[in-house]
Amino acid sequence: MVPRAAALAERVSGTVFFLGASDTGKTTLARALLAELEARGHHVAFLDCDPGQTTVGPPATLGVRWRGPDGFDETRLYFVGSTSPRGHFLPMVLGSKALLQEALEAGNDTVLVDTSGLVDPAAGGVALKLWKCEALQPDYVVALQREDELRPILRGLRRRYRQRLFTLTVEPEARQRGRDERVTYRRERWTRYFAHCHDLSLNLAQFDVWGGRRLEASRLLGLDGQSGLCLGLAVVTEVQPGMALVLTPLQDVASVARVRVGALRLDRNWSEWHG
16 A cells, blocks of 8 residues: 555645545555655644544544644544444534544644445445535545446546546455454444443533434433534433433533434443444
8 A cells, every 4th residue: 555655645635535335445545645644744634434443533433633733643523323324424424524624724734534435326325425525525536446336426526526536446455354343343442432431420401412312221422512523422321300321431521512312322341233
């Protein structure tokens, strides 16, 4: 991936949108490009739009990360509430837009957007990617394609992007992962995120509550600030009249303005299910 990254670094700038099915090497190439651009003195943010296999935040979130002026990483999150984009296209698009704006306002000259692997037209993959392009208005698109699985998406972008669309073949070393490996990866990230969690009580009258789902034990929650970005996650342990007891790594909820009820549920071993 390094030669490809070096070649791309000569040609791209601004917002760079990576397209590809699962396990086509999008993240590997984007990370290599990030390192190449940083070595050339650019301020680069990495925007991860895959809530199932994210490398920035916990699962069920979108995340963006960049190097702050003090040398430490800055991270912002947006709660999707599921590890799959299906059925959650609005938060996927709006969250990506909000995080991109955060990265640009922080002074990054380049933002690398690593999208999910959902490209199947029947599952809404084409609509999701085209509307996300419409919302983010990327300066360049990099597409990694095995055969012609991206053709329905690229048909909607070729005329508009012309010389700013790079279609690459998938490298032979790109390894396809099975479902069990993906589930194990998420459980490891859940375990790491909730490693230092503690009990808190949420007085629901103090927050806007979004979701349309039943608030019940094991339900995943997103705790948002005034900006709409996610301050942290929580798992419901008990529901009482007007109250929810939760496990969360947040120390307090003084800055929380909104509670969003996710589609996902987690048990105490950090196994997940929808329902």
